[in-house]
Amino acid sequence: MSRYLRTLIIVLIVLGVLYGVDIVFHGRLISPYFARIAMLSGIAITLAVSLNLINGFTGQFSIGHAGFMAVGAYSSAYFSVNYGVRLAESLGGGSLGWMVSLFLATIVGAVCAGFAGLVVGVPSLRLKGDYLAIVTLGFGQIIVVFLNNIEAVGGARGYSGIPIVKSFFWIFLIAILTIVVVYNIVHSAFGRALISIREDELAAEAMGVNTTRYKVMAFVISSAMAGAGGVLLAHFDGYLNPKSFEFIKSFEILIMIILGGLGSIVGSVLGAIVLTILPEALRGFAEYRMVIYSLLLIILMITRPQGLLGGNNALKIWRARRRARSAAAKAQIVDAPAESSSDRNPTENPPGKEHA
Amino acid sequence: MSTFLQQLINGISLGAIYSLIALGYTMVYGVLKLINFAHGDVYMVGAFMGYYLANGLGVRAAQAIGMSANGLVARGLLGSGDLQPSLVTALIVMLLAMAICAALGVIIERLAYRPVRKYSRLTALITAIGVSLLLENGGQVVFGADPKFFPELFKKRNIDLVGGASINSADVVVLIIALALMIGLQLVVYRSKTGRAMRAVSFNLQSAKLMGINTDRIIAFTFALGSALAAAAGVLVAIRIPRIDPLMGILVGLKAFVAAVLGGIGNIPGAMLGGLLIGITETMVVGYLSPTYKDAVAFAILILILLFRPSGLLGTVAQEKV
Numbered sequence: 001m002s003r004y005l006r007t008l009i010i011v012l013i014v015l016g017v018l019y020g021v022d023i024v025f026h027g028r029l030i031s032p033y034f035a036r037i038a039m040l041s042g043i044a045i046t047l048a049v050s051l052n053l054i055n056g057f058t059g060q061f062s063i064g065h066a067g068f069m070a071v072g073a074y075s076s077a078y079f080s081v082n083y084g085v086r087l088a089e090s091l092g093g094g095s096l097g098w099m100v101s102l103f104l105a106t107i108v109g110a111v112c113a114g115f116a117g118l119v120v121g122v123p124s125l126r127l128k129g130d131y132l133a134i135v136t137l138g139f140g141q142i143i144v145v146f147l148n149n150i151e152a153v154g155g156a157r158g159y160s161g162i163p164i165v166k167s168f169f170w171i172f173l174i175a176i177l178t179i180v181v182v183y184n185i186v187h188s189a190f191g192r193a194l195i196s197i198r199e200d201e202l203a204a205e206a207m208g209v210n211t212t213r214y215k216v217m218a219f220v221i222s223s224a225m226a227g228a229g230g231v232l233l234a235h236f237d238g239y240l241n242p243k244s245f246e247f248i249k250s251f252e253i254l255i256m257i258i259l260g261g262l263g264s265i266v267g268s269v270l271g272a273i274v275l276t277i278l279p280e281a282l283r284g285f286a287e288y289r290m291v292i293y294s295l296l297l298i299i300l301m302i303t304r305p306q307g308l309l310g311g312n313n314a315l316k317i318w319r320a321r322r323r324a325r326s327a328a329a330k331a332q333i334v335d336a337p338a339e340s341s342s343d344r345n346p347t348e349n350p351p352g353k354e355h356a
Numbered sequence: 357m358s359t360f361l362q363q364l365i366n367g368i369s370l371g372a373i374y375s376l377i378a379l380g381y382t383m384v385y386g387v388l389k390l391i392n393f394a395h396g397d398v399y400m401v402g403a404f405m406g407y408y409l410a411n412g413l414g415v416r417a418a419q420a421i422g423m424s425a426n427g428l429v430a431r432g433l434l435g436s437g438d439l440q441p442s443l444v445t446a447l448i449v450m451l452l453a454m455a456i457c458a459a460l461g462v463i464i465e466r467l468a469y470r471p472v473r474k475y476s477r478l479t480a481l482i483t484a485i486g487v488s489l490l491l492e493n494g495g496q497v498v499f500g501a502d503p504k505f506f507p508e509l510f511k512k513r514n515i516d517l518v519g520g521a522s523i524n525s526a527d528v529v530v531l532i533i534a535l536a537l538m539i540g541l542q543l544v545v546y547r548s549k550t551g552r553a554m555r556a557v558s559f560n561l562q563s564a565k566l567m568g569i570n571t572d573r574i575i576a577f578t579f580a581l582g583s584a585l586a587a588a589a590g591v592l593v594a595i596r597i598p599r600i601d602p603l604m605g606i607l608v609g610l611k612a613f614v615a616a617v618l619g620g621i622g623n624i625p626g627a628m629l630g631g632l633l634i635g636i637t638e639t640m641v642v643g644y645l646s647p648t649y650k651d652a653v654a655f656a657i658l659i660l661i662l663l664f665r666p667s668g669l670l671g672t673v674a675q676e677k678v
Contacts, residue, residue: 061478063485123662130391130481131662134613138655141610145651247606251489258482290493297486302471305479 014176022169035168037276042171043232044272046178048256049265050225053182055254056263057191058218059198060125064136065226066249067143068113070242072227073234074153076109077162080235085163102165106174106231113227114220116143121219126212128201132219140250147242158241165235174232178225183265185221194218198263248290255293259300261307270309358520363643364636365517369527369596371635372534376589377612378619378627379541380582386558386622387578389477393484394464395586396609397491398457402587403506403600404499405453410445410507443529446509450533450591454584461583462576470572488609495602506598530592537588538628544581545624554578558622611638611654618661620671629669633657 025035051065084101091097116139124135148156185191193214196204205211234240256275260267282289300307377399384392468487472479510529514522545551556564557574565571593608594600615634619626634654641653667673 059478061481123659127662127666130477131617131666133481134391134610134617135658135662138610138614138658141607142652142655145649149648251485254482254485262478287497290489291497294486294489294493298468298483298490301475301479301483301486302468305472305475 015173018169018172018176021172022167025168037280039166039168039171039236041273041276042168042175043229043236044253044256044276045175045269046171046229046232047226047253048260048268048272049175049178049182050222050229051253052257052262052265052268053185053194053225054219054222056257056261056268057182057186057198058194058215059201060215060219061130061133062136062219062222063133063247063250063254064120064138064140064143065222065253066245066247067136067140068116068223068226069230069233069249070143070147070245071116072109072113072224072230073240073245074147074159074230075112075227076105076231077159077234077240078153079108080105080163081161088163098163098165099170101163102167102170102231102235105235106228109231109234110224110227113230114224116227117220117223118216121216121223125215125219136250137247140245140247144242144246147245154240156242158239158243160239162234162238162240164238171232171236174228178228179265179269181221181225185218186265190214190217252293255297258297258307261309264307264309267307267309359643361517361519361521363639365521365523365527367636367639368632369530369635370639371632372531373589373593373596373631374608374612374615374635375628375631376534376537376585376592377608378615378631379538379624380586381613381616382619382621382624382627383554383558383578383582385616387554387561387575388469388473388480390469390480390484391613392582393481393609394487394491395582396605396607396612397488397495398461398464398583398605399586399590399593399608399612400495400600400602400605401460401491402453402457402583402590403594403604404495404504404590404602405456405587406449406591406594407504407506407600409449409452410509443510446529446591446595447533449509450588453591454587457587457590458580458584461579461586464583465576465579470575492602492606499602501602503599503601506594506600508598509595524596526596530596533588533592537585541581541585541624550574550577607651614654614658614661617668618657620668623668623670626668626670 024030025038047065047069051062054060054062080101084105087104088097088101091100120135120139121132124131147153153159186194193204193209196207196209197211197214201211252275256271257268258271259275260269260271279286279289282292285292377395380395380398381392384390384395464487468483469480472483510525512524512526514524515528516522543551545554553564553569553574554577556567556569557571557578561571564574590600593604611634612631615630616627617630618633619628619630634657637657638650638653642650661668
């Protein structure tokens, strides 16, 4: 009981802090430029953490994240333009009305992107190997071709007139939700199944893990979250262009999680922030930016393939917890395995994961 | 009927180019189990090398070289006296571009892929994407982001065929060169000692090593061979459609990869067949449906293949050993 109370208090505190920062941002107490970068980092965090679920924890390789983002962005923008505005106005047009409207738009975007993930994931994830990479790459290209040709959403001119709901509160709420969901998935039985697939798909299958099912589930969740990130982006500037969802975008998200370390949530959050700020710092070398990125990526892969913060953080934490449990059971079991590195704090239990 | 015939001819010509690129994907996948994402960009570099060589040699100067050969090649191949003798120029340009790209392929393998070979396949895949982007963006910086127009290496003209269709002399050249290259590749892979070593490596790298094959050298050779074919494809594409730009390799590379998967990845005749099928399907869609969706065709084919026959048309299902 007290654990639920604690969770509730944490949730309330987080909401309060977010709301407070939101007021600071809206009151223009800090420079709009800084506010913009902070909010873009929030969107980037959502995208990076969700991609990490499939690339980092499940060990599959998706390189079309921007495609799912585009699906979420365009479907929610279509919803907002055609229904959301009316809905918000009928609810009084105040910030509450917009909240409800944006909430519904987010659901629309996430569901559409999740469905796209299902369509892409089922044929390619049945197979082992690198098929997902090539299918998602193709999907990312094709979605841009389609968006360029659908007149209802502006075609190649771009989709303008989307209601702008630039809210720090909403952006970071989604970002934190993504982190919490991914964290809890990774630290559940579902997550252990995903990690077992990453470590050895054949062995996981032999242990009774329905690998296709788990891979598809993880992929759909990841795509839906990317869609939610797209929703935020759509309502950020009020304008969408198919060009901004091309392969380069997927690649940027990929770099974020690789830089931070595949399979590290903290790493992908940091990677997202660094790679949102870095282009601003490198503004003078805009045309060399991608050259620098790609060189950086190759060098990183050669020298430190697990990423800067990598080394399977989640797995380490899980092992530490298992070690802690076995230590607790020492009373019964005589020869517990000798622990050389039990100095790390094993109490990082996520809420809601305690079971006998 | 004439439309169909016309589209078929265009499709075969386009498909031959896809086949050449798909061969590089399939060979590298065969020996390393790596999707070499940079392959499409090597093709782009090939087209640009052709462009600079053609301009650098000076088309006119090169024409003079061609003159001295008195159009023997052109006459001999086509039996038509009207083609410009500078077809020889086209061959020289293509061979040089192939040599440069073969070197590029070896350099990429040596500097980027070999150091990560000891890590997981995912690492290699990410490196490949990195190399691909480096070539694309480096290309934009070095060559300039604007499209360039490939000089006309020989005079093109339409040759009328029965049934109302016509074939461009450029397409004829493309087909003949592509065919020659594929026959050459068959000879190298199935009739030479290096080719036998290549097949051994792709069968089992470890055993090949134990049998005394210098696997590093064979892998480098595979990259050289694949990259040379990609460069040839780049020059041939530029002869057909003279507009080249640094991002031209992305979509073509993707389609060629789909062609390799369609034929059965790792299977050399499969890549040729897959390329032709993709090329024909694409031009048919352009001819009978809408040109807008021609880029979506390959993707649809890929999904269907993965659903119904993941090992590809000519591929065999590999038993996984534990």
